[in-house]
Amino acid sequence: MNVIRKQWLRIGVQEKLHILIQGTLIILFFILMEWVVDRFEVQIDRAAESHAEETADGLINGMNMLMLTGQVSDPGNRRLLLDKMSQSRGIAELRIIRGRSVVEQFGPGLPEEQAADAMDREVLATGKTLFHRVTLADGREALRVVVPFIAQRNFRGTDCLACHSAEAGSVNGAASVTIDLTEEEAQLAEIKDLLWIGHIVLQVLLLVIISLFVRMVIVRNISRPVRKLHDTMAEIQHDMDLSRRADVDANNPDIGEMAQSFNVLVGKLEDATARLQLFAKMFDNSSEAIVITDAQRNIVAVNPAFVEITGYTADEMMGKNPKVLSSGKQTAEFYNTMWMTLNETGQWSGEIWNRRKNGEIYPEWLSIGVVKNHRGETINYISLFSDITKRKEAEQRIEFLAHYDSLTKLPNRALFADRLKRALVIASRNGKKTALMFLDLDKFKDINDRLGHLAGDLLLQSVAERVKSCVRESDTICRQGGDEFMVLLEDIAGADDVAKVAHKIISVMSEPYQIGEHSLTVTFSIGAAIYPDDAGDDKALIHHADHAMYRAKESGRNNFQFFKRA
Numbered sequence: 213m214n215v216i217r218k219q220w221l222r223i224g225v226q227e228k229l230h231i232l233i234q235g236t237l238i239i240l241f242f243i244l245m246e247w248v249v250d251r252f253e254v255q256i257d258r259a260a261e262s263h264a265e266e267t268a269d270g271l272i273n274g275m276n277m278l279m280l281t282g283q284v285s286d287p288g289n290r291r292l293l294l295d296k297m298s299q300s301r302g303i304a305e306l307r308i309i310r311g312r313s314v315v316e317q318f319g320p321g322l323p324e325e326q327a328a329d330a331m332d333r334e335v336l337a338t339g340k341t342l343f344h345r346v347t348l349a350d351g352r353e354a355l356r357v358v359v360p361f362i363a364q365r366n367f368r369g370t371d372c373l374a375c376h377s378a379e380a381g382s383v384n385g386a387a388s389v390t391i392d393l394t395e396e397e398a399q400l401a402e403i404k405d406l407l408w409i410g411h412i413v414l415q416v417l418l419l420v421i422i423s424l425f426v427r428m429v430i431v432r433n434i435s436r437p438v439r440k441l442h443d444t445m446a447e448i449q450h451d452m453d454l455s456r457r458a459d460v461d462a463n464n465p466d467i468g469e470m471a472q473s474f475n476v477l478v479g480k481l482e483d484a485t486a487r488l489q490l491f492a493k494m495f496d497n498s499s500e501a502i503v504i505t506d507a508q509r510n511i512v513a514v515n516p517a518f519v520e521i522t523g524y525t526a527d528e529m530m531g532k533n534p535k536v537l538s539s540g541k542q543t544a545e546f547y548n549t550m551w552m553t554l555n556e557t558g559q560w561s562g563e564i565w566n567r568r569k570n571g572e573i574y575p576e577w578l579s580i581g582v583v584k585n586h587r588g589e590t591i592n593y594i595s596l597f598s599d600i601t602k603r604k605e606a607e608q609r610i611e612f613l614a615h616y617d618s619l620t621k622l623p624n625r626a627l628f629a630d631r632l633k634r635a636l637v638i639a640s641r642n643g644k645k646t647a648l649m650f651l652d653l654d655k656f657k658d659i660n661d662r663l664g665h666l667a668g669d670l671l672l673q674s675v676a677e678r679v680k681s682c683v684r685e686s687d688t689i690c691r692q693g694g695d696e697f698m699v700l701l702e703d704i705a706g707a708d709d710v711a712k713v714a715h716k717i718i719s720v721m722s723e724p725y726q727i728g729e730h731s732l733t734v735t736f737s738i739g740a741a742i743y744p745d746d747a748g749d750d751k752a753l754i755h756h757a758d759h760a761m762y763r764a765k766e767s768g769r770n771n772f773q774f775f776k777r778a
């Protein structure tokens with residue numbers, strides 16, 4: 213059975229269709245042939261039966277004649293009658309069988325007149341005609357009919373009871389007629405042969421017709437459209453031209469629908485490919501580095517921005533864990549919190565320090581997202597990061613510019629104001645003194661005018677350095693603007709401390725500066741005021757120190773003055 217199934221699966225649709233159609237026709241023709249032969253056999257049997265009955269009738273009539281003429285008691289006459297009648301066409305054997313009443317009245321008669329078999333006995337017992345197909349000793353086919361003779365006043369025109377002492381209606385005897393069916397069987401065989409020949413010729417014809425028909429149907433409706441569809445598929449695959457579509461034949465529902473479904477599929481593929489290309493472009497052109505890992509956190513893809521930022525090639529990173537980039541700046545606890553947030557919320561973003569291939573450590577802004585499948589299982593992690601070194605530098609620069617003077621790198625007026633306020637609060641709390649010195653370069657305009665603004669700038673930077681060297685680390689110097697400086701001296705004992713610093717500054721300023729090829733000497737006019745002696749708050753302190761400085765200017769410059777109340 214399995215072998216047949218395998219063979220069946222191996223053959224093509226054309227052959228399958230052919231086998232099914234022709235197989236069905238062969239079975240139908242067989243049934244038809246059987247039916248026709250059966251009909252003929254029935255006809256033959258009926259003809260033989262009526263032949264037998266007629267012969268039996270003739271025999272009875274003959275016997276009656278012998279009875280009526282008183283010749284029946286001579287066995288020779290009876291044999292002669294049987295011999296004569298046996299000569300009739302189609303009679304194979306003819307016998308008279310004596311019934312019980314005849315045997316009792318006239319004796320057993322000739323041996324062949326005794327009941328010879330069960331069929332004879334059954335007819336004598338029942339009085340009913342029996343028919344049986346038999347095969348004669350020489351092999352011929354025959355029909356044997358045993359017809360009973362019934363004792364009656366009028367049995368087919370004869371009063372049996374006139375001579376027979378038998379009960380009316382009892383069986384007097386029977387006639388066994390065997391009809392030779394050789395001729396009919398020969399005819400039937402001939403008909404069978406003709407039917408077979410006709411059948412075979414018809415099947416050969418059908419073989420050709422069905423073959424042509426099936427081929428035509430398959431080729432036109434299946435093979436040709438399938439080949440066409442296949443060619444289109446192959447072209448699309450070869451050219452990767454997803455804008456192409458297969459021809460749809462509305463008159464061929466099967467393949468037409470298949471082509472339509474194929475077109476829908478290609479359309480979806482085209483859309484998906486376009487989206488994929490778009491994402492691929494984004495991936496390649498993004499200025500942000502992108503890293504994709506699998507669920508085990510092994511890298512499966514990195515983009516060009518990643519290569520640019522980290523210095524690692526894509527090949528070097530494939531299959532590696534992104535922690536190879538770790539700078540060691542973050543603690544284990546930091547990473548634990550990061551993974552916990554990621555697992556709980558599906559995303560994390562923050563600042564992190566990583567290490568480039570060349571060993572350089574850099575800050576990056578990192579965002580990690582978890583990708584899950586429809587079962588909720590993590591399948592990928594996507595990380596995006598950008599190198600924020602420049603941003604951080606810019607922030608630091610903005611921060612610096614907000615609080616420091618860009619030229620001298622000294623605290624600016626805003627930062628100084630803060631420190632002054634804080635210093636006064638501390639001094640007030642601790643009962644200490646704080647001094648504010650106001651310094652203005654003398655005739656600085658002349659230097660600018662003479663040597664240019666750039667030389668003036670260089671001089672301002674050098675002056676700032678020198679002033680710094682005259683005070684403690686904890687003291688604050690600020691460039692107020694232009695050529696003006698302020699110095700905040702915290703925790704001083706009294707005016708002497710301030711005077712010492714002022715004279716120190718005047719002293720260091722006497723040394724000439726080398727600006728390019730020019731040797732320059734500049735001086736300061738310095739004014740000072742002390743908290744809480746000269747002023748109760750920051751504003752007044754500045755104002756008073758400024759006032760003192762003006763007095764120094766008025767006193768011929770290059771000198772130091774304390775605030776004096778008018």
Ligand SMILES: Nc1nc2c(ncn2[C@@H]2O[C@H](COP(=O)(O)OP(=O)(O)OP(=O)(O)O)[C@@H](O)[C@H]2O)c(=O)[nH]1
Nearest residue numbers: 652653654655656657658660665668669693694695
């Ligand atoms: N090179 C340079 N010059 C500056 C800067 N800011 C202000 N100045 C100049 O510094 C000079 C200050 O002059 P003043 O303080 O008004 O006058 P002075 O010439 O110093 O004379 P006195 O203060 O009266 O002794 C001006 O010429 C300003 O243009 C700066 O950042 N760089």
